[in-house]
Amino acid sequence: MPIDAHIPSGPLERKWERHKSDLELVHPRNKRKYDVLVVGSGLSGAAAAATLAELGYRVKCFCFQDSARRAHSIAAQGGINAAKNCCNDGDSVSRLFRDTIKGGDFRSREANVYRLAQISVDIIDQCVAQGVPFAREYGGLLQNRSFGGAQVSRTFYARGQTGQQLLLGAYQALSRQISLGNARMFSRTEMLDLVVIDGQAKGIVVRDLVSGEIASHAGDAVVLATGGYANMFYLSTNAKGCNATAAWRAYRRGAFFANPCFTQIHPTCIPVGGEHQSKLTLMSESLRNDGRVWVPRRREDCAKAPGSIPEEDRDYYLERKYPSFGNLAPRDIASRATKEVCDAGRGVGPGGLGVYLDFGDAIRQMGIETMRERYGNLFEMYERIRGENAYEVPMRMYPAMHYTMGGLWVDYHLMSNLPGLFVIGEANFSDHGANRLGASGLMQGLADGYFILPYTIGHYFASGRPSKTPADHPGFAAAEAGVKARLARLLSVQGKRTVTSFHRELGRLLWNDCGMTRSEAGLREALGRIPELRAEFWGDVRVSGSGGEMNADLERANQVADYLELSELVCRDALMRGESCGGHFRTESVTEDGEARRDDAQFAFVAAWECRGADREPMLHKEPLVYEEARMSTRSYR
Amino acid sequence: MHLSLRVWRQKSASAPGRFETYEARHVSPDMSLLEALDGVNEDLIASGGDPIAFDSDCREGICGACSVVIDGIPHGSRHGTTACQLHLRHFRDGATITLEPWRARPFPLIKDLVVDRHAFDRIIEAGGYVSVKTGGAPDGNAIPIPKTNVDRAMDAAVCIGCGACVAACKNASAMLFVASKVSHLSLLPQGRVERERRVLAMVRAMDDAGFGGCTVTGSCEAVCPKNIRIDVIARMNREYGRALLKGGSPELAL
Numbered sequence: 001m002p003i004d005a006h007i008p009s010g011p012l013e014r015k016w017e018r019h020k021s022d023l024e025l026v027h028p029r030n031k032r033k034y035d036v037l038v039v040g041s042g043l044s045g046a047a048a049a050a051t052l053a054e055l056g057y058r059v060k061c062f063c064f065q066d067s068a069r070r071a072h073s074i075a076a077q078g079g080i081n082a083a084k085n086c087c088n089d090g091d092s093v094s095r096l097f098r099d100t101i102k103g104g105d106f107r108s109r110e111a112n113v114y115r116l117a118q119i120s121v122d123i124i125d126q127c128v129a130q131g132v133p134f135a136r137e138y139g140g141l142l143q144n145r146s147f148g149g150a151q152v153s154r155t156f157y158a159r160g161q162t163g164q165q166l167l168l169g170a171y172q173a174l175s176r177q178i179s180l181g182n183a184r185m186f187s188r189t190e191m192l193d194l195v196v197i198d199g200q201a202k203g204i205v206v207r208d209l210v211s212g213e214i215a216s217h218a219g220d221a222v223v224l225a226t227g228g229y230a231n232m233f234y235l236s237t238n239a240k241g242c243n244a245t246a247a248w249r250a251y252r253r254g255a256f257f258a259n260p261c262f263t264q265i266h267p268t269c270i271p272v273g274g275e276h277q278s279k280l281t282l283m284s285e286s287l288r289n290d291g292r293v294w295v296p297r298r299r300e301d302c303a304k305a306p307g308s309i310p311e312e313d314r315d316y317y318l319e320r321k322y323p324s325f326g327n328l329a330p331r332d333i334a335s336r337a338t339k340e341v342c343d344a345g346r347g348v349g350p351g352g353l354g355v356y357l358d359f360g361d362a363i364r365q366m367g368i369e370t371m372r373e374r375y376g377n378l379f380e381m382y383e384r385i386r387g388e389n390a391y392e393v394p395m396r397m398y399p400a401m402h403y404t405m406g407g408l409w410v411d412y413h414l415m416s417n418l419p420g421l422f423v424i425g426e427a428n429f430s431d432h433g434a435n436r437l438g439a440s441g442l443m444q445g446l447a448d449g450y451f452i453l454p455y456t457i458g459h460y461f462a463s464g465r466p467s468k469t470p471a472d473h474p475g476f477a478a479a480e481a482g483v484k485a486r487l488a489r490l491l492s493v494q495g496k497r498t499v500t501s502f503h504r505e506l507g508r509l510l511w512n513d514c515g516m517t518r519s520e521a522g523l524r525e526a527l528g529r530i531p532e533l534r535a536e537f538w539g540d541v542r543v544s545g546s547g548g549e550m551n552a553d554l555e556r557a558n559q560v561a562d563y564l565e566l567s568e569l570v571c572r573d574a575l576m577r578g579e580s581c582g583g584h585f586r587t588e589s590v591t592e593d594g595e596a597r598r599d600d601a602q603f604a605f606v607a608a609w610e611c612r613g614a615d616r617e618p619m620l621h622k623e624p625l626v627y628e629e630a631r632m633s634t635r636s637y638r
Numbered sequence: 639m640h641l642s643l644r645v646w647r648q649k650s651a652s653a654p655g656r657f658e659t660y661e662a663r664h665v666s667p668d669m670s671l672l673e674a675l676d677g678v679n680e681d682l683i684a685s686g687g688d689p690i691a692f693d694s695d696c697r698e699g700i701c702g703a704c705s706v707v708i709d710g711i712p713h714g715s716r717h718g719t720t721a722c723q724l725h726l727r728h729f730r731d732g733a734t735i736t737l738e739p740w741r742a743r744p745f746p747l748i749k750d751l752v753v754d755r756h757a758f759d760r761i762i763e764a765g766g767y768v769s770v771k772t773g774g775a776p777d778g779n780a781i782p783i784p785k786t787n788v789d790r791a792m793d794a795a796v797c798i799g800c801g802a803c804v805a806a807c808k809n810a811s812a813m814l815f816v817a818s819k820v821s822h823l824s825l826l827p828q829g830r831v832e833r834e835r836r837v838l839a840m841v842r843a844m845d846d847a848g849f850g851g852c853t854v855t856g857s858c859e860a861v862c863p864k865n866i867r868i869d870v871i872a873r874m875n876r877e878y879g880r881a882l883l884k885g886g887s888p889e890l891a892l
Contacts, residue, residue, distance in 0.1 A: 051772040066693060067759050069799055070701040086779070128778035131768045131829045133792040133822065140782025158792060164700055165795060172767035179763040187756075210748055239695040273668040278676055279697050377796075381698065384716075384723040387668075450772045498683050500676075544683045550691055550749045553683060 003256070003608055003621045006411045007111045012629045013094075016115040019412075023455055024462035031056035034461050037204055037219035039191045039246055041068035043163070043442060044425030045225030046170035047449025053177035055454055060217060061174065061183060062206060064190045064241055064555075069171045072227060072239040073445060076163025077378065078147060078286035079155035080127075080442040082120040087144050091152040093117045100440060101630045103149040103330050104405070104433020105582035105598060107262070109606070110627050111412060112430045119447040124156055126450060130169035134158050145374075147438035148285050149330040149637070155439045160284055160378045166442055170449070190555065191246040192483045194222065194253045194421065195475050201250075201421035202469040205479045207487075209555065212548040214480050214487075218471040221420045221457055224250060225449070228404035228426040230263065232563040232570070233515075234507025236401035237269060237282040243559040247408055247427050248566050255416040256409035256608035256621060258429035260566070261574035264436055264583045265516050266402035267334035268293075270385050270395075271354045280400040281385055283357070284378055285438035288327040290362035290371065291395070293318050293334075295346045295355050302348050306356055306394050317341055325637040332435040332583040332596075333637060335399040339516050340594070342398070349396045358394035399516060403441060405432040405583070406573075409608040409623075413456035414448060417608075420466055422457060424448035429606070434582025487547045490557045495540030499557045502537050506530070506560070506567060514571050519587040523575040527568065534564040569609060569618060576620065579603045600632050639665055639726065642734040643678060645690055651747045659734070660690075667727035671714070671735070672697065672704065674726060691750040699723040699863060702798030705805070706751055707738040712802035712861045720800065720863040740801055742810035744848040755801050757847035758815060764843035765836040766819040768828050781827050791825040794818045796864040803858035809850030814858035816844050817874035818866050824877050834881035841878060 008019040026034070034057050038049040041063040049061040063071060083096040097117040101108060124142070128134065134156050135143040144153040158165040177183040188209040195203035195216060203218040229244035230236040251257045268288070270281045294314045296302050301309050317337055322329040329337070338355050341347065348354045363371055368391055372379070379390050386396070407429040408416050414430075415422050425445040432440065460466070469475075509529060513522035537560070545551040580589040580596035581603070589597045606623040641662045648655030660682075662674045669677075672694050679689035695703040699720040706721045708714035714724045729735060737751060745753040795818070803814035820837050823829030829836070852871060859868045 047772075054771045065695060065701070065703065066755060067702075067799065069759075069762075070695055070703050072696060072701070075696045075698050075700050084778075122773075122775070125775040125778045126770075126772060129768065129770045129775035129828055131791075131823050131826050133788050133795050133826065134778070136783055136785050136788045138785050140784055141779045158795075161700065161796060164798075165792075168795070172762060173770075173772070175759065175763040176767045176769060185759070187759075239701060240697060241695045274666055276666060276669045276673050276677060278670075278673050281698050380718070381723070384699070384719060384725065385670075387725065387727055454772070496684075498680055500680060542683060544687070544689055550752065552691060553679075553689055 003417070003623050004411070005109060005623055006413060008412065012111065012114050015111055016118060020455055023459040026458045026462050028056055032058060034058065034221070035060065035219040036221050036223060036457065037217055038062070038223045038225060039204060040071065040225035040227060040425070040427070041171070041174070042071035042073035042225060042227060042425060043167055043170060043445030044449040045071070045223070046167065046174045047446050048223055048225060048424060048453050049183055050170060050173035050177050051450050051454045052457065053182035059177070059183040060186060060219070062186045062189045062191060064188065064209060066188055068174060068185055068187060069168060071167060072242050073167045073442070074164045075239065076442055077160045077282070077284035079145065079157035079162045079439040080123065080166065081147065081154050081439040082124045082156060082443065083117055083154060084121055084124060086142055087153045089152045091154050095152065096120060096154065098630060099150050100431070100437060101433070102635055103437035104435055105596070105635050106433065106600070106604070106627070106630070106632045107259070107581055107625065108433030109430050109625065110630060114629070115452070116431050116444060116447050119451045120443050122451060123443060123446045127166055127169050130173060132158065132165045132169045145286055145289050146328055148288070148328045148334070149325070149437040151325070155286070157286065160286070160375055163442060166446065191226070192249065192558070193479045194250045195479045196253045196418060197469050197473060197475040200419045200466055203476060205483050207483070210550050212546070212551065214483055216476040216480055218469055218476065220466055220468070221422060221460060223422045223424060223453065224408065224427050225425045226427045228407065229566060230401045230404050232506070232567055233401040233510050234503045235272065235277060235280050237266060237280050240279060244566055245559050245562050248562040250408060250416070250421060251611050253418070254611065255418050255421055256610050257406070257569060258409035258606050258608045259406040259573065260570040260609065261514070261577055261584050262405035262434045262582065263401065264331055264403040264405060265335045265399045266331055267338055267399050268357055268397040269400035270382065271349060271398040281381065282400065282402060283382060283395060283397060285331070287357060287375055287378060290374070291327065291357040291359050292316055292361060293327050293355055293357055295341045295348060299345045302346060302352065306348070306358070315341070315346070322637045329637045330435060330437060335516055336585060338399055354396040354398050356394035357397045359390065360394070363391065401511070403436055405429065405434060405436055409606070413459065414453055415456065415460060419464065420460065422453055424453055434584055487554060487558065490541070490543050490554060490561065491547060493538065493541050493543070495542050497540050498542055499553060499560050502533065502541060503560045503563070506533060506563060510567055514574055517585045517587050518574050520575065523571050526571045527575065530564065530568045530571065537561065537564055572618070573607055573609065576607065577603055598634070604632070639667060639731040641665055641674060641726070641729060641732070643674065644734055644736045645751070646738045647690070647750055648747060650749060665726055667725065669726050670697070670722060671708065671724045671726060672722050691752045693752050694722055697722040700798060702800040705740050705753060705800055705802070707740065707805060709736050712740065712805040713863050718863055718865045740805035742804045744810065745801060745804065757849070758799050758801065760847060761812065761816055761840055761843045762819065765839035768823060769832060783827060787825050791822050794821040794825070794866060794870050797866055798864060800863065802861045802863060804849065806857040806861040807850065808855065808857070809853060811852045812844050812849040813852040813871050813874070814862060814866060814868065816840050817870040820874045820877055821870040824873070833877060834884050834886045837874060837877040838881050838886050
């Protein structure tokens with residue numbers, strides 16, 4: 001059954017401008033009558049909460065962290081893209097649009113991506129006005145660097161802490177609205193269910209993570225800005241607390257989940273150190289502006305000290321395979337190339353799971369001080385974790401789970417198929433297709449939060465005039481009872497295995513069968529194993545403590561229970577999509593030279609899955625991807 | 639390697655607290671200290687015990703969630719390092735490590751090693767922002783900003799709001815935290831417009847929250863995981879004095 005994304009008509013470059021002026025408005029005086037619940041306080045959530053409060057809506061914002069300022073957007077390092085053409089190197093909105101569409105391997109929605117490229121310009125100005133200290137040239141103007149998948153320098157940055165500075169800008173804007181009484185913040189509060197009444201999103205059920213109290217909040221719209229589901233893999237670059245529960249509960253309540261198999265593996269992360277590893281740490285893509293990736297040409301050199309391997313015995317495989325983009329090939333391509341050389345036995349370090357990221361040439365050319373200024377904090381971070389000085393020896397890197405392009409399905413208004421449920425930032429699916437380009441995640445989060453949702457949510461209120469639901473509607477009590485029963489059930493199993501042991505097992509399974517490469521046999525095996533693992537979990541998990549107190553073990557158990565369902569949908573989607581595209585690489589669909597072979601005839605659609613109950617298979621809806629402007633071509637970075 | 643962890647356990651703010659010692663066996667020098675705590679918690683859960691509550695999220699030293707006093711020093715003795723980035727290779731095999739929560743009245747204890755740092759949010763709410771709304775911002779290059787000013791602003795803006803400065807200070811002063819934000823914004827032309835109101839309001843919010851005064855011992859700088867220097871406090875004092883000379887009054891600030 002096809003679904004309608006409500007893309008406005010007219011030429012691509014004028015769609016958003018024209019549509020914006022056609023959207024219905026809420027009178028400033030009437031905005032006070034609408035309650036908006038924003039779940040998540042990262043870039044998209046904090047930006048949306050602040051902006052909606054500025055407009056006059058009554059906003060409540062929720063986050064599980066102890067402060068809105070700690071949302072995981074804070075860890076984004078390298079930068080944010082914008083088509084400002086500051087470097088006079090030929091950048092433009094249409095080039096950023098084309099790079100993003102191509103980077104996503106022609107699996108994103110064209111109209112959304114074009115709008116994103118247009119808005120990118122305003123984001124930088126907004127952030128500068130907030131006091132974000134972007135890097136500047138000696139002349140006082142903004143400075144840029146390059147990121148993967150682009151041949152221009154369009155990435156704005158604040159050392160290696162761009163995400164932190166952008167998030168603090170949004171957090172500060174939100175703090176101002178809190179002080180003005182326009183927004184209320186609920187930290188250490190986790191959303192555990194969505195309340196849907198008469199088919200419309202009307203509220204959420206939350207747990208106070210300090211007292212354990214279950215409560216519900218009624219609203220005229222619910223905005224999910226709850227990030228992605230990379231932590232499903234156990235080891236990922238996400239913060240420990242990132243989870244998919246809010247999105248998954250929304251799916252269980254009827255919201256479509258789109259392209260769940262589009263997950264991103266980042267090529268340069270610090271390799272796994274051992275069984276104890278709790279998470280992985282990414283080293284920014286920006287490092288590859290100056291760092292060169294290589295492995296020894298010969299397997300017998302792999303154990304040697306890198307400095308002792310002469311230039312002619314090194315294989316700079318990214319530069320060799322992709323001369324026009326070199327070390328800044330997009331993430332999916334760089335990750336696969338790395339896996340390929342490691343699988344061929346030429347990886348370095350323990351288990352042969354590593355490649356060198358070498359700054360020797362850059363240091364010789366530009367000096368250590370320039371490197372320190374550009375990446376000082378990243379080199380420090382590396383030193384902390386590995387105990388090695390990367391100014392002297394090359395870094396060792398390996399790909400790791402990082403980001404999820406898939407997410408809840410949204411239309412052009414960023415509204416899901418459930419009226420009143422909006423999904424922004426990484427939590428939705430729309431802009432990155434099958435692979436996200438570096439420095440585009442921050443751009444999308446802020447575009448959604450500052451510049452898109454504030455318009456479209458008003459249209460929803462003004463045009464649909466959704467009915468008010470009183471907070472004592474029985475739908476809330478029923479949802480609360482459901483949440484309480486589920487937590488009680490988790491606590492009552494009292495089995496033998498810890499939550500973490502289940503999570504690790506699921507992560508290993510997904511990494512092997514649904515990671516960098518996927519095969520029909522592997523996916524079928526995973527689809528057989530996941531329900532078994534889920535049954536074992538519910539029969540043998542051991543959760544400590546009680547529900548009426550701060551209990552991290554219970555929080556984690558609830559999240560892992562959801563991963564054990566979501567992972568099945570991810571594998572199902574990966575099996576259905578019998579083509580290779582972007583980060584989704586099916587071993588059955590490969591070109592002669594080992595690159596991904598896309599199948600536009602069969603798979604040029606968004607796969608939106610509808611939940612039909614726990615014991616029935618989900619239903620697939622297809623949103624066809626129609627390109628008016630971009631030409632679907634074979635993606636090449638050679 | 640093998641370590642003993644002597645950990646502060648306290649059910650709630652009103653319950654009495656005490657140290658308990660746990661053995662972290664088979665830990666490796668490549669593990670972080672928090673991963674060793676994870677291991678102890680796994681053992682506790684498996685054996686029916688009560689796992690240790692501690693704050694932690696990004697584990698990359700940037701979110702500012704982790705907040706443990708390690709052998710008497712907030713975030714431990716490694717310079718410029720958060721607890722989550724502190725690896726066991728810096729400890730002696732067989733050592734006993736003492737872990738305590740931040741201890742400062744404005745940060746009431748919630749459970750074990752977890753404290754409530756809302757006071758920091760309230761200080762930012764008092765004025766730690768530029769009062770601009772979304773939309774209508776001028777071009778980011780409209781006002782050139784000298785590189786040295788941006789760099790200095792960034793040196794202050796890197797604050798992660800962890801609260802180690804407060805935990806280290808004998809007066810539980812939050813001056814380094816507040817001064818970081820005041821310096822960051824007062825060094826940029828966008829933040830100068832409301833510099834007087836900001837510094838007065840933030841200092842007042844700091845005092846209202848119960849943080850102590852600064853006696854310039856420098857302990858905050860010594861433990862700051864982002865290496866923020868106490869120069870920012872001097873800058874804030876100057877901003878504060880300047881605001882008063884310009885006719886501002888702390889009472890009118892809010």
